[in-house]
Amino acid sequence: MVRFSVRGGLERDLRGAWGFARDVPRRGSWAQETAVQALKAGIAAVLAWFLAAHVLHLPQPYLAPWVALCMVRPTVHWSVLTGLRQVAAVVLGVLIAVTAVALMPGKELALAVAVPAAFLASTWPRLDDQGLSVPFTALFMVALDTVEGPFVLYRLTETVLGAAVGMGINLLLAPPFRxxxxxxxxxxxxxxxxxxxxxxxxxxxxxxxxxxxxxxxxxxxxxxxxxxxxxxxxxxxxxxxxxxxxxxxxxxxxxxxxxxxxxxxxxxxxxxxxxxxxxxxxxxxxxxxxxxxxxxxxxxxxxxxxxxxxxxxxxxxxxxxxxxxxxxxxxxxxxxxxxxxxxxxxxxxxxxxxxxxxxxxxxxxxxxxxxxx
The missing domain is CATH 1.20.58.220 (Phosphate transport system protein phou homolog 2; domain 2)
Structure with a gap:
């Protein structure tokens, strides 16, 4: 019974994938618009990484491409809201990481405090689907020992850069509307x-x-x-x-x-x-x-x-x-x-x-x- 159920599910997935590929060339189709958004997300991530790593020479600029691809949303208005939420989420994550390291004597204890606090902060309704960035930022900053002053500035700079690149790509390159x-x-x-x-x-x-x-x-x-x-x-x-x-x-x-x-x-x-x-x-x-x-x-x-x-x-x-x-x-x-x-x-x-x-x-x-x- 399970074998046939799994097989049927795979067949439906394959038919769905074939249908998506078939509809990509159709002007105005959902498949084409989704494919265009995927391409724009890739462009935004690469551009944000290039600017952060090779123009601004930021160390470990992992946040810039992450934020940039998150900004490529189905609507321009949604991109702007996402950008504001992403910046707020990263700022919260940075503050929680810095506070946890300042209060706790070791990395393990700092993580034990930062992760639950960041997880709770991520449920703030105003952050919507960007709440995950709070524990993501806090965890990586504590784990990588990047809570000193310069690194905090780097993370904030990456976030703003990624948000600007992502919103700019979504706004200027085939602005989405369905x-x-x-x-x-x-x-x-x-x-x-x-x-x-x-x-x-x-x-x-x-x-x-x-x-x-x-x-x-x-x-x-x-x-x-x-x-x-x-x-x-x-x-x-x-x-x-x-x-x-x-x-x-x-x-x-x-x-x-x-x-x-x-x-x-x-x-x-x-x-x-x-x-x-x-x-x-x-x-x-x-x-x-x-x-x-x-x-x-x-x-x-x-x-x-x-x-x-x-x-x-x-x-x-x-x-x-x-x-x-x-x-x-x-x-x-x-x-x-x-x-x-x-x-x-x-x-x-x-x-x-x-x-x-x-x-x-x-x-x-x-x-x-x-x-x-």
Whole structure:
């Protein structure tokens, strides 16, 4: 059992590595942006080491490249915050190391005091993920006997140098922002939403004969999860524009605006799809009458759902291609809805399908408003 589990895990890792390598050449992909950041981290570390070792001639300049590579973050704003936190963490580590050596008669006792104190200091929330630098700095300074005045100055100089180099590289060399990644996610989300609408259309047209094993609400849940991740990515992209010299580019601003509008559209559509899914799931679970609609109503519903799927794809494509947004072909959708309503109201008796038909009609209205609103 364990052997197959490990093998399966290795296979997934290999597929993930191959997928990453395959996506690196794709412009705007997460893989490409990550690869660029890795390259920039290497450049920053080498440059910081060169300046510290060969220009300033600092002894054992291990902190400079360490701090420099830590500064290469996914956003410029994050790099600046990381730089400030890194400097504060190193200063704390230096102070703890100097104090421990001054109070304790031997290196072992100094380490016994410095490491716990530095570890506790590293949990200070304001240091965030740079807290590890506190015990790292304190431990190495005590262990290497570098707590005298000159060495303390060297460590602080290295830290400032590394932070400046890392932030400078991240700011000036292909400043990171993941706007294009968000746009790609929104397009995939639109395809997923349209695909689910077409599946729902097939369900309605078949009158429930082709019911899926999985509840429709569970499939809508997956769409909601995708949209939540895209929303988080959009917020990350917006944060990436803070202090970023590329934030003024028209293309960048238009892409962020288009992604926000696409996400808003898809979230409204997801709410309408959930209403439709609840009707279909209710009919399947005997909470409502069977999904047996009046003649022609199922066909009209399916046609409207397929038209809505096409409209979503067209509207999202128009948003990112900076074309005139037609509102998702609202005239055609409204006409299809009117046809559905006339078909549904041709019979006013109390047949069992009336309740299901009315609930489905309300959900269809909501879908059309979500797309055209």
């Amino acid at each position: 706007v294009l990644t968000v746009a790609a996610r929104a397009r995939r989300d639109a395809d997923a939403s349209a695909g689910l609408l077409r599946n729902l259309a097939a369900q309605v047209r078949d009158g429930g004969a082709g019911s899926a094993d999985e509840p429709w609400s569970s499939q809508v849940d997956r769409v909601d999860d995708r949209l939540a991740k895209t929303g988080a990515a959009l917020e990350h992209a917006r944060d990436g524009l803070r202090l970023n010299p590329r934030k003024g580019e028209t293309r960048v601003q238009e892409t962020v605006h288009a992604a926000a509008r696409a996400l808003d559209l898809l979230q409204r559509v997801a709410g309408a799809m959930r209403a439709i899914a609840d009707v279909l799931d209710g009919a399947r679970s005997d909470r409502m009458p069977d999904l047996s609609l009046a003649p022609g109503v199922g066909t009209e519903c399916a046609t409207l759902l397929e038209s809505a799927a096409d409209a979503i794809e067209l509207r999202v494509t128009a948003l990112f291609s900076r074309e005139e947004d037609s509102g998702g072909d609202g005239a055609d959708l409204t006409a299809a809805l009117n046809m559905l309503e006339r078909r549904a109201n041709t019979d006013h008796d109390d047949r069992p399908e009336t309740e299901t038909q009315g609930a489905l009609l309300i959900a269809m209205r909501r879908l059309v408003l979500a797309i055209t609103g």
